[in-house]
Amino acid sequence: MKKVQVLGSGCANCKRTAQLIQMVADARGVPITLEKVEDFQQIASFGVMYTPGVVIDGAVVHAGGVPSNEKIESWFAQ
């Protein structure tokens, strides 16, 4: 089970990012828990300055803009 966190203040791009991740994970059959982190203090603690950011199992894998499909796919490649 991968723990995915989407960092962002709830803007359209952040919601879209969360949706895309859920879609790709479902399509690949990778079980994930998806959490949206909207608290600025918590976002800052990851050192992310440009939202949306994506954290997988505690590591920042993306920051700034909606990630591309290929990029999301690469996170769930076995």
Add this chain to the structure above:
Amino acid sequence: MTGLPLPPSHAAGWRAHPRLLLATGAIAWIGLYRLLAPASESLVGLFPIDRASHVGTSLQFFLYDAPKVLLLLTGIVFLMGIINSYFTPERTRALLAGRREGVANVLAASLGVVTPFCSCSAVPLFLGFVQAGVPLGVTFSFLIAAPMVNEIALTLLFGLFGWRIALLYLSLGLGVAIIAGGVLGRMRLEKYLETWVRNMPRGVAAYDAQHVSFVDRMASGAQAVREIVGKVWPYVIVGIAVGALIHGFVPQDYLASVMGKEAWWSVPLAVLIGVPLYSNAAGVIPVVQALLAKGAALGTVLAFMMSVIALSLPELVILRKVLTPRLIAAFVGVVSAGILLVGYVFNAVL
């Protein structure tokens, strides 16, 4: 967003020759741009209306300016997407960390223009700067310049007013950001940050450069076009349509008494109306251009434009999470004062 469904061979083709694609694109773009004026005239000719009538004037204005601005926007947003990819927020922060105020304010305002920025990222960016020890006044210079002097505003100004006004806006916007940031820095406002912000652990601003290929930079340019032009085109259309109606139907010099140079109160009024108004540059500039043509003074119009773009209520609400009301008041006060000054100086000089 899945991008264009190109067949694999095709996609591999452009990845192998990015510069060829860029050159072809540039030639096609210039060709289209040159076609605009004759195309719009002949298009208006197809309608059974008098070219010199109110409707004819409005229609020609719309049919020429809407595609022109959209075409300019596409080209410039693409180039800015490529330029932005060289200036990540992390790199900008590393450039600003540990610098003394003064020169750093100039640097911060300039970096504000080229670093990718969206108002929903204002707070994480602010926190990141503070954490890395970027002085508060320098951070403000960045935060004022980034939304105010952006490629959308500059493109519209260039397309509708010409390069002189675009350059003027660029230098005045930078001037306001540098001076307002400098003044805010002198005011020693650190104690008015929210407590948890002051108590955040301070870190070093390390920046490890990753190699990014030119193909990837072009891809981020294309993504910027999809995201930005995809979002602002309705504003451009509506803004230019309203502008076209003003052009065609409002009598010449109608606005001179209300928004002209003689009306001293028009500048503060413009700022007062502009601050809470939330629109983006794309919607407001075409309207402003039409107002100018009908006798409004340039200083008044510039002040209005700057206050709409630089200060917006939603952004202030977000900033409230990290700044106390006193600090927000100081921020709005100093920036508005700078914009007022720009308005008055312009009305006096021109």
